[in-house]
Amino acid sequence: MLDPSASMDGTWALPPECYTQAQYSKRENEQVFGTNWLPACRVEQVAQAGSYVALNLGGEPLVVSRDQAGQLHAFTNICRHRAARVAPEGCGTAIRFSCPYHGWMYDLAGKLTGIPQGDGMTCFKREENPLPAWHLEVWDRWVWVHPPHASPGLLEEQLGPLQNWLGERLADFHWVETREYRIGCDWKVFVDNYLDGGYHVGPVHPGLSAGLLGRGYKTEIFGSASLQSCPMSGPAEGGMAWYWHLWPAWMINIYGDTADTNLVLPDGPGRCRVLFDWFMRGELEPGRVARALESSDQVQREDMNICEEVQSNLASRFYRGGPFVPKRELAGWSFHQNWARAMGFGLKGEKDD
Numbered sequence: 400m401l402d403p404s405a406s407m408d409g410t411w412a413l414p415p416e417c418y419t420q421a422q423y424s425k426r427e428n429e430q431v432f433g434t435n436w437l438p439a440c441r442v443e444q445v446a447q448a449g450s451y452v453a454l455n456l457g458g459e460p461l462v463v464s465r466d467q468a469g470q471l472h473a474f475t476n477i478c479r480h481r482a483a484r485v486a487p488e489g490c491g492t493a494i495r496f497s498c499p500y501h502g503w504m505y506d507l508a509g510k511l512t513g514i515p516q517g518d519g520m521t522c523f524k525r526e527e528n529p530l531p532a533w534h535l536e537v538w539d540r541w542v543w544v545h546p547p548h549a550s551p552g553l554l555e556e557q558l559g560p561l562q563n564w565l566g567e568r569l570a571d572f573h574w575v576e577t578r579e580y581r582i583g584c585d586w587k588v589f590v591d592n593y594l595d596g597g598y599h600v601g602p603v604h605p606g607l608s609a610g611l612l613g614r615g616y617k618t619e620i621f622g623s624a625s626l627q628s629c630p631m632s633g634p635a636e637g638g639m640a641w642y643w644h645l646w647p648a649w650m651i652n653i654y655g656d657t658a659d660t661n662l663v664l665p666d667g668p669g670r671c672r673v674l675f676d677w678f679m680r681g682e683l684e685p686g687r688v689a690r691a692l693e694s695s696d697q698v699q700r701e702d703m704n705i706c707e708e709v710q711s712n713l714a715s716r717f718y719r720g721g722p723f724v725p726k727r728e729l730a731g732w733s734f735h736q737n738w739a740r741a742m743g744f745g746l747k748g749e750k751d752d
């Protein structure tokens with residue numbers, strides 16, 4: 400089992416099969432994504448009565464909606480009848496949801512309100528069968544949800560010191576764009592890449608590395624969260640780039656007048672989706688926004704290429720996992736510890752050989 404006193408120096412990264420085998424991705428949906436709070440959408444997307452967002456989190460379709468009384472709800476987006484999606488994926492407004500398969504009707508709180516030709520049904524009571532409700536909280540500009548669970552942890556505990564640290568820092572930032580990247584790698588490969596303390600920045604991102612003082616890279620661990628930071632150079636000299644990772648798979652990055660969030664979601668074995676939201680402050684002049692998105696997109700493409708290469712090699716019979724570099728990979732090591740703990744596994748160490 401996991402040895403909490405293990406040092407990073409004596410510990411190896413997770414064995415490759417944890418990134419490649421379907422049995423792990425199935426368990427992760429339950430034990431990692433099924434037991435944590437995840438940001439489902441921005442509050443502004445469900446600001447109006449009747450507005451909703453339908454999405455898929457960790458393999459589970461759900462709806463976040465605001466009813467006519469102004470109350471927010473989150474519930475599973477799978478019809479009680481034959482499992483069609485009740486609300487179409489994306490954002491919209493509705494008075495109620497009518498299942499596209501046989502027309503069962505649900506209100507904006509997920510209650511089953513109508514069954515066409517259902518008057519002969521005596522055993523199934525519609526009032527006893529709402530769509531399963533998810534736990535919901537609002538923090539900062541996001542609606543956070545937790546899958547149905549008898550005793551969910553507190554969002555506040557999951558956020559830890561990020562809550563105070565963020566404070567009003569994003570108050571004058573405006574959302575500018577959302578993009579989804581579909582990547583041919585396990586979600587943990589993408590997170591590993593993010594959490595290597597800037598180790599890959601020089602070789603993989605020559606453009607980005609010109610704007611960062613790599614030698615000033617610092618990593619701090621706060622429970623299951625981590626903060627990597629680095630002084631910026633060039634035109635942004637004097638500023639800092641901040642990279643928060645919140646267990647299991649949400650990042651918030653702030654660098655000068657631009658910020659972005661990344662939600663990394665498994666998409667079946669060996670694949671993931673990364674939802675990016677960009678925010679900027681100051682004049683949102685189209686040329687300025689386009690330039691910021693273009694340079695960020697360039698960095699994502701560089702990361703995607705290396706992540707997909709890594710994923711394809713993890714299945715080799717001749718690669719057995721590798722050690723951590725203590726000077727850089729503290730946050731990655733901590734991530735592997737958290738994963739092993741959540742899954743009930745120990746980490747493979749030198750002594751296991």
Ligand code: FES
Binds near residue numbers: 478479498501
């Ligand atoms: S699956 Fe929804 S009404 Fe039949």
Ligand SMILES: [Fe+2]
Binds near residue numbers: 592600603698702
């Ligand atoms: Fe990168």
